[in-house]
Amino acid sequence: MKTADIAQRYLDYFEKNDHTIVPSASLVSDDPSILFTIAGMVPFIPYLTGVVPAPYPRAADVQKCIRTNDIEEVGKTARHGTFFQMMGNWSFGDYFKEGAISYAWELLTSAESDGGLGFAERDLWVTVYEDDDEAVALWQKVAGLPASRIQRLGREDNYWTTGQPGPAGPCSEIYFDRGPKYGRDGGPVADDNRFTEIWNLVFMQYAINNVRSKVDFDVVGELPKKNIDTGMGLERVAFIKQGVENMYEIDQVRPVLDRAVELSGRKYGAVHEDDVRFRVIADHVRSSLMLLSDGVTPSNEGRGYILRRLMRRSVRSMRLLGVEGATFPELFTASRDAMKDAYPIVSDDWSRIAPYAYAEEETFLRTLASGSTILDLAVSQTKDAGGSAITGSEAFLLHDTYGFPVDLTLEVAEEAGLTVDRAAFDALMQEQRQRAKDDAKSRRRAIADHTVYRDFRALGETVFTGYTDLQTPSTILGVLVDGVSVDRAREGQIAEVILAETALYAESGGQVADKGVIVGPGYELDVIDVQKPVPGLVSHTVEVKIGEVAAGQPATSVVDAANRRAARQAHSATHLVHAALRDTLGRSATQSGSLNRAGYLRFDFSWGQALSPETRSEIEEIANNAVRDNLEVTTRVLSLDEAKEAGAMALFGEKYGQTVRMVDIGGPWSRELCAGTHVGSSSEVGLINLVGESSVGASNRRVEALVGLDAFRELAAERAIVSQLTGSLKTPRDQLPAKIAELAASLKAAEKKIAAFESRALADRLPQLVDSAVAAGSVRVVAQSLGTAATADDVRSLALQVRDRLGSEPAVAALGALVGDRVAVVVATNDAARARGIKAGALAKAAAAALGGGGGGRDDVAQGGGTDAAALPGALDAIVAAVRTTAA
Template sequence: MENLGLNEIRESFLTFFEGKEHLRLESFPLVPKNDNSLLLVNAGMQPLKSYFTGIQTPPSVRITDCQKCIRTGDIENVGKTSRHGTFFEMLGNFSFGDYFKQEIIPWAWEYVTEVLNIPKEMLYVTVYLEDDEAFNVWNKNTNIDPLHIFKLGKEENFWEIGQGPCGPSSEIHFDRNVKLGRIKTSEEFIEAGNEDRIIEFWNLVFTQFDKDEKGNYNKLKNPNIDTGMGLERISAIMQGTDSIFEVDTIKNILNEVSRVTGAKCGESPASDVSLKIITDHVRSTTFMISDGILPSNEGRGYVLRRLIRRAARHGRLLGIKNTFLYELCDMVIKNSCVAYPELSEKSSYIKKVVKIEEERFLETIDSGMDILKGYIEELGVNNDKILGGDKAFKLYDTYGFPYELTEEILEDVGIKIDLKEFNTEMQNQRQMARDARGHSDYMGNADNVLNLIPKDIEIKFEGYDKTELFSKVKVLISEGEIVTELSKGSKGIIVTEVTPFYAEMGGQIGDKGIIFNDNFKAEVYDCKKNISGKIVHLVKMIDGKLLAGELVTLKVNEDRRNEICRNHSATHLLQEALKKVLGDHVHQSGSYVNEDRLRFDFTHFSALTEMEVIKVQKIVNDNILKAYTVNTSVMTIEKAKESGAIALFDEKYKNDVRVVSIGEFSKELCGGTHVKNTGEIGLFKILSESGVAAGVRRIEAITGINSIEFLEDKNNQLKDIASTLKCSEKDIINKLQIQLVELKDKEKEIILLKGKLASSSVDEMLNNVKEVKGVKVICGTVRNMDSDALRDLADKLRDKLGDGLVVLGSSVGDKVQFIAMASKSAIDKGIHCGKIIKEVAMIAGGGGGGRPNMAEAGGKLPDKLDEAIENVCSIIERLVK
């Protein structure tokens, strides 16, 4: 049994199954495709589900891969146990109706005992108690000791999720302590698993049944094989360690965390937990960001934010006050880039995202501390020792303030958290997240009408060079069913052998147009692809009747298509221009192209300046005017990357790809439609630049006739302004500057008038001084005086009064303003402006407060202004003891 490294084991597994005629696939991104049931890929077979359900045809009936996975269900156990982690890799081999138990069981045994060289006396196998076939294959086709095979129940060895494909499984286990002797019974075996003596490391699932709604298990015509082996777990076994944190690649990261934080493993249980949490979480975040995920307050972005902030918080517990996680990403990349070269390619981007999120957390954790101190003071005033769970949850959810940190700080001052209420809030949030993901059928692929098209039907797209052609109707669908005809007034789906219609994909909207022959006419109002990539025309029957099998003419709305092409080609020029102005970290994060405008989302960490927007726009227009020829070519993905073609950040491509080149300026992988020459784009105009998420900016722009109409509209607005100002267009600025000077002069006059008004009000109010509880009081109302003028008036009255209190109110429109000012001697007698103004404002439907010497408030009921001021003296009587 050789001590093999994690990277060596991964390669040996994939090579072994390549030798068994399996196609090796690269890991799919962590973001699930065509699956709303999951935020993140959490199992090796998840990205292959559509192959198991038959919705998509696999590239081979035999596949092997190593899939990146994220699971956060046991996040609280990370660092506290030896085997929990949020990021892991799952080795797998799969058969789609090809081989079955007779093949996989001997292969699994061969790999484990002959490639990994694990002694067979250290291995045990479990099978489903009714699966005699699997038991017999293990017994007869391998040299395992029959006494090392145990039959277990459904809970241990049967895989099913509700209805749909399911089946028994067989698990391979490793005995960590053979010195204790052979395990003799299934009960003893289960107990050994509970005590961690026995570790399951490879699960072979035999998908051979289809469970119906009545609970019957019907045999599948073509049973499948789905196996999964945790790479970290088998690495721990091969390296003779009890913990995944001792596995070579993970230990390298742990050692780096220790070096950066200065905390050594084994110093204390608490610091060990923090070191392991940081190690695991920085591993997860590095891979998540590499696959295009960015921190946010919802969905998978929230998972990423939580991991980064949790790791940062444990850094603070170890004494780190500044950003540090981004430095650790280098060690993650170094240890995994052989299998995942994209990590090296995106290294600077990954570190930038982590650092920005760390900096934000440092800001929010300080804000959270201020809020928590406020809660503590509030509890102290009321002599309360329990903080509401809703408040603790607000700190956690809004400010990223970990519950444990809140609990720890409160413990020091003898305060506890209402945990029940906190858990209720947390449960509500989780339910909202589940509801947001929506519902799906078995294995997460929504079974909709588009997927009714038989898999064996081939549909060819010839729309790159044609916008009109003849074809034969292969399938008609209406109201969720395959039908033989469509009639006038109905809506449906038409599928033809060949089509010039572009189906919505890659951010480009689907084509519109008509399909017709002598018997009917249908409006194509959209064009899409189903999950298996077949092009479907969504139509409304305008006239006549269409029968399946008829020959038809398909005609794309060419003017609309041309506008879309202009906008699409402009996005390619835009991306390259952004790279030149902002830097190579810019990557496409999303796009939407229709006939009216283009929208382009890209990775960047701050708003563009006005000058940067101008530069980007100029570069795009310069390259439009150069009238570059737009060429397309099909090549292998390797050749495309070697040629410098830009690929989408988190996309998984087939081996052969389409490359769109615009002169020597731009080269991208793209399946969309484009202009033949950049001169066709006409004019490019940026309408807006904005932020859509942390680290993601958005540009909206127009081209062609739309940009000309936009400029004409602006020109007409300019003419209207000139007409209103009664000047020529070239004199608009001068005219406005003259008017601004005149306005300033008028403002000065108004200020002088307000001063005179205030002076007269001062004299009048000084003649009406009252005395309440030994304090001289001036209170009164003035009309149409804004807050600044009201403040100046109160200031003057207080100065004239000397010792005492001034309370004034004013209304402007439907708003009410109050102000109170008090001298030091009045405060010494018990006057508190904040408390007085609060009660005064409540009468006028408002609120406010402030310091003892000065306070302001607002109200919503102007008709209550006089009543509020009239109550000032009675309020003082009650409040001043």
């Protein structure tokens, strides 16, 4: 049974049983405390907790998930994967335990010919919470399970909570017995490898408080509405139904593994370590493909960092399998073909996805090459110093700064006859992880408990009137201070205010929140921010300027009209620039992020190379021509399907309901789904001035523009600069570029002459420097300051000449000079000196230590430096002393 067929059977069954079929939410979570949708229940949390009223009494879905907590276990077990799909059925105050158990048992055990999954009843076991006698009785009544196949477990295993005060309840899990080949008998409590969990039923029936840990909390009563939250792992069911050993061998994953086998020339199933690597590759490539399809792109932070880590682990695993060249064009194509039936977007959007994957692999392969050079130097220095291990700090630097995997460091070190101080490396890694955890905890603490908004959201959605009105009378529904609902906020306090209606725009879709005030009888509030903490509810962060504000009072939201006008101009200009980019570069140049505020726009788009000045000018001209043409701007509210049929662009990173707002500028020329505020016609935008274009990652570019009066002021400032230059240089405007180029060439030629003069002046000092040699034991040493030098290369050249003039007896030349704002010291040794154990690298380090800097190099010539010019005489004396000590 194909994986996609299992998912469809699941949805068909629950649709037949009156469940609303809900499409999968994005892998990018709406919850600000988590990066990804890590479980099937995440999109339903607002309904399960009662913060947002559920739009349907019962639902079913197949939800895409990403979880990286157990990334090190991927490939080692049958069930750990980063990307997985969770089939779920949900009841929001409708059916409860008996219904959930009945549905699960019927679907699992019904014959395949009847639309079921065809599991044999004898192979199924269940676990329940230790005190849940009701669940035990229902399993016996509904499924006819004997008591011997129902096992009781404690809170650690069979009780669900959010980790915060609120709803909670016992769980019941269904397990499949894979047979004696996979472990000992005795049910899930005896062996969870042989007995594989396939379905978890959560009976959300209690309210808890005083949460001290996952297993330590107080149950304070039953919920007025009891919910059902279930999840069945699609990959786990698939590998059982397909008769394979693990999730990496199912039809949606195995093609990537097989392609990796072909590319490496190694056999799957022969060597355990190789098998783990093949599975890691298959899992991580599929996970990366799905993240890219949901708009995540590689970067050094947040979601992008997780994606980059997955992709680089894949490259590393291929390297450890003996493949050092690029493999993503083969591996990602195999994953696309395996996943496109279930997720057509991976094929439809391939022209956007593939360049990110290929560019990331190319970048990491270059990183591996540069990291190898740095590692080779560390190996050489360790051996020269007589050491046997590369330090943990060096290994951590390679890993953390250059992205060089530690296992490759171990491999290279072993080939060189060295070890790595792994304990020190692991300690540094643990420190980094702890900092990350502390940072994550601080971020979670900064986020208010969303259940505080439940009562306000239960009153209905906040009505936004700002599309047509800049002032709206309303009523204050609630006041919060420090995330806690209070009766009032007083003058000087920062608070959150919830209104029934508001004219103030809440930040979303790249458009920043409105500025403005909220006023009422005896009080005035300065609006600092406007956000949507939960879907459908708008919260205003305010500073109480005058009086005090309390729930129930009348309030009028007042928008700063000038700021809103400029923000509308910027947001409409973003749409115009997007359309102009697609006109110029093609349909693959799609938006991947934006920011719009009064007078300014920032627009990120998928593209693999810098835009030429001519292309930038063309984009700017197309956008401004659209302004000139006074195109009509219209908005329509319609269903998501209708909007897509009309050709509206749905942008990555945006979440859309079943009803959407479509914004047209000039009809279909610019047609996007957008909830932002816009001008009435394109001429109101004024002027668009592209002021910057840059890279924001592999295959991603950013343009920045000023809009309206801000664009005019920028052009006026440039005009003033041009006027000053024409006056100062006495050159007509159209001849300025040639005149400036001429002056730059003259300046460069003069600098070359000066440098040549300084070099000759230094060379003229050669006899004097040779004559200054002193005896340091049996070694002749020249240790002199040159004053200033044009470049460090000049100092190096002269040091080598001095060394050669000193003859074949043991000799060292050490010269220092101020080069710009830094001191450079170059040390050169001849063969006879090196035979006495005198090495230039060690002497350069000694000098650099005195200068407050660093240094090193080869035994025959090395360089050090620092910023403390006054310490140069002492640094040179340190070299002489070191030579004397070594030569003694």
